[in-house]
Amino acid sequence: MNKHKASVLMRHEVGLHARPSVKLTKLAKAFESRIDLGLSPDGPWVDAKSIVKVMATRAPKDSTIYFRAEGADAKAALEALVTLVDGDFQDGR
Amino acid sequence: MSENVGIVIVSHSADVARGTALMVEQMVGREVPLGWCGGDPGGGLGTSVEAIMAAIERAWSERGVAILVDLGGAETNSEMAIEMLPEERRARVVVCNAPVVEGAVMAATEAASGASLEAVRQTAEELTPV
Structure with missing residues (x-):
């Protein structure tokens, strides 16, 4: 099975709050792979497709977000998620 | 016809219902069918079975x-509205045990991915402390 890891610094002003969490979760759900998100390289991990769990991480600005993914489209999924976070969730709102 | 589960917001206040619907539209998007209702016809606080049925239709x-409700009568009137639906629709409408604003956003996020009604309900209800 295809396993991948990635990490990205989140500079979004308010951190992983409601709107960024919704965007991240929606994007994660577009992929088949299992995708986990953590705030340290060793976890603990939460399901990046669970809006409730992603929002509950309350990751503040300047956190590094760690992803690990497993599945056929794992690499593409992590590229897309890193791009989203790195691009400040597209609109900075 | 949408392939996504629809969300209905029922509040005693038209402002709360409208505001919650706006949050869903702006935070999640328009790919989830959305209906809302709140207040009584005179402009006061309240909920009505007819208005809830119309929101379900929309x-x-x-x-x-999946229906998100605020307090007391919103829930009982929603259950009554479900009972009055055509029989073939009744089993496909649920009232979520979740806070109305947060539940609506969470449920819509789940619904936007094409999730089943049960998955949408579970996501909304994950918010409720056990």
């Missing part, structure tokens, strides 16, 4: 509809 999806 949000209708063959995949089902």
Whole structure:
């Protein structure tokens, strides 16, 4: 099975709050792979497709977000998620 | 016809219902069928079975509809509205045991991915402390 890891610094002003969490979760759900998100390289991990769990991480600005993914489209999924976070969730709102 | 589960917001206040619907539209998007209702016809606080049925109709999806309610009468009137639906629709409408604003955003996020009605309900209800 295809396993991948990635990490990205989140500079979004308010951190992983409601709107960024919704965007991240929606994007994660577009992929088949299992995708986990953590705030340290060793976890603990939460399901990046669970809006409730992603929002509950309350990751503040300047956190590094760690992803690990497993599945056929794992690499593409992590590229897309890193791009989203790195691009400040597209609109900075 | 949408392939996503629809969301209905029922509040005693038209402002709360409208505001919650706006949050769903702006935070999640318009790919989830959405209906809302609140207040009584005189402009006061309240909920009505007829208005809830109309909101269910607006949000209708063959995949089902999840209703988020605020207090007391919103829940009982929603249950009554479900009972008055055509029989083939009744089993595809559920009232979520979740806070109305947060539940609506969470449920819509789940619904936007094409999730089942049961998955949408579970996501909304994950918010409720056990």
